[in-house]
Amino acid sequence: MKFFLDTANIDEIREANATGLLDGVTTNPSLIKKSGRDFFEVITEIAKEVKGPVSAETVAHDHETMLKEGLKCAKIADNIAVKVPLTIEGLKTCKALRAEGIMVNVTLCFSANQALLAAKAGATFISPFVGRHDDIGFDGMDLIQDIRTIYDNYEFNTQILVASVRHPVHIHQAALIGADVATFPADVMKKLANHPLTTNGLAAFDKDWAATGFSIL
Ligand code: E4P
DSSP states (O other): OEEEEEOOOHHHHHHHHTTTOOOEEEOOHHHHHHHTSOHHHHHHHHHHHOSSOEEEEOOOSSHHHHHHHHHHHHTSOTTEEEEEESSHHHHHHHHHHHHTTOEEEEEEEOSHHHHHHHHHTTOSEEEEBHHHHHHTTSOHHHHHHHHHHHHHHHTOOOEEEEBSOOSHHHHHHHHHHTOSEEEEOHHHHHHHHOOHHHHHHHHHHHHHHHHHTOOOO
């Protein structure tokens, strides 16, 4: 399972990348706004920092303009995945960008049928939003399971990128289902490693080791 960081904050990306566990980055217009930085400047910097796919989202709603935006974004670096919305115009753009060999992440997916369309359009990644689904009283993970089943039924290569992740339980469930990628904020990455029994166990070992007076180095 690949781990992407869902942020446009370069400091968070550098810190996560230093673990050696980071496989890519996703951004969206809201995250770009939050970074307070120029779109092209920050995407260029992220794409240099991270070897794996870096999603840069288009903002036009019509196919022609969206395609121009996507082609421009793809020129930033070889590891750019152009993000397009799950609309008919977005799917047309996905197909056109894929024909150029450009990675495409189809975003704002909220149904299995939408995910089926994205796979048929040749998407590299489909981004179903689990947290926003939970917010309105549906279990976002049911959607991930349905997409996994459909993609396996037809042997689609589109990678399921679980997005709008809010907490470690989402990651646990996504991994059990067999999602290909999860993208999440930096605090979730830290929460994945934390366990009170690990913390307590380490403190006990520290205390006993100090009492021995031994040194390994
Ligand atoms: C990532 O590609 C999505 O844009 C992001 O995960 C959305 O997350 P949110 O629902 O927390 O805004």
